[in-house]
Amino acid sequence: MRGLLNIFLLVVMLFALLILAVTSFITGLLIPLYFILVFVGASKREAKVKTKIEAMLVPEEAIVASIIEYRAMALFRRRISLVITTSRMISVRRKILGGYRMTDRQWKDLGNAQMDENIFPAIFGTALSFTFLELAGGNLGVGGGNPDDAAKIYKFSQTQEQAWEEKRRIRGMEENRSIAGINLGGLFKAAGGSSDVSPADAIANEINSARSLLASGVISDAEFQEIKSKILSRRF
Numbered sequence: 001m002r003g004l005l006n007i008f009l010l011v012v013m014l015f016a017l018l019i020l021a022v023t024s025f026i027t028g029l030l031i032p033l034y035f036i037l038v039f040v041g042a043s044k045r046e047a048k049v050k051t052k053i054e055a056m057l058v059p060e061e062a063i064v065a066s067i068i069e070y071r072a073m074a075l076f077r078r079r080i081s082l083v084i085t086t087s088r089m090i091s092v093r094r095k096i097l098g099g100y101r102m103t104d105r106q107w108k109d110l111g112n113a114q115m116d117e118n119i120f121p122a123i124f125g126t127a128l129s130f131t132f133l134e135l136a137g138g139n140l141g142v143g144g145g146n147p148d149d150a151a152k153i154y155k156f157s158q159t160q161e162q163a164w165e166e167k168r169r170i171r172g173m174e175e176n177r178s179i180a181g182i183n184l185g186g187l188f189k190a191a192g193g194s195s196d197v198s199p200a201d202a203i204a205n206e207i208n209s210a211r212s213l214l215a216s217g218v219i220s221d222a223e224f225q226e227i228k229s230k231i232l233s234r235r236f
Contacts, residue, residue: 049081049100055100061085065152070125073118073143081143082128084153089130091140108164109134113157118144126150130157151178173218206231 013051046068052061060087069079081092094100109132118124125144132139142150207228214224 035119045094046081049094050083052100053083053090053092053102057085058087061087064156065149067142067145067149067153069127069142070123070144070146072123073125073145073168080142082140082145082153084156089140089157100101103135103137103140105130105132105140107160108167109137110157110161110164115150117147121147128153174215203231 037112049068050063050066057063064084064086066081066083068081072080075079078094078096083090083092088104090102090104092100092102110130111133112131114129116127116129118127121144124148127144128140128150129141130139210219210224210227210231213219215223219227
């Protein structure tokens, strides 16, 4: 819808300028000036942005994919370029009178990636939006760009999102185990270590201890089954 609104506003603006051009020569120059500033040299500016980003990459960092907004989505502002690398996501917004502002976010901070195909994708493209766990740096995205580029970026982002979710899950489990004083190598030895407890009761105590950790989310079901097998094999 934003793309349609942009085109509607452009038509209204050009119509108003055309009316003014009839009575004013200076106003009439604004129409060709607008098209010159917006469309002439666009491909060179795109290549220049990519070259600047490549020059700023750290060692062993490589560009995976990039996308730039379609003109229909940015008729009254500078377009946003989005580049993803093996370690981060980089957004570049060029300023009206030259220069640019670059914002980057690490993959480890990615919270959610969304892709939304706009109406008439050949004109308005596909939108991408990314939210992050740390809100301080803001969110990133493009209003609409090449659908193939958007799909490639979305696919890679999903891979990174899932990978870092798993890393955070494992890290959280390890921290919980550390707090609970758990050592999987010699798990629950103290649970049945009293000489006053029968072997059967000791086994039950150890398994119940493991089950309570499973219920609290400290260990997974697979880990519970592994611990249970170790307890039984140690006792029998």
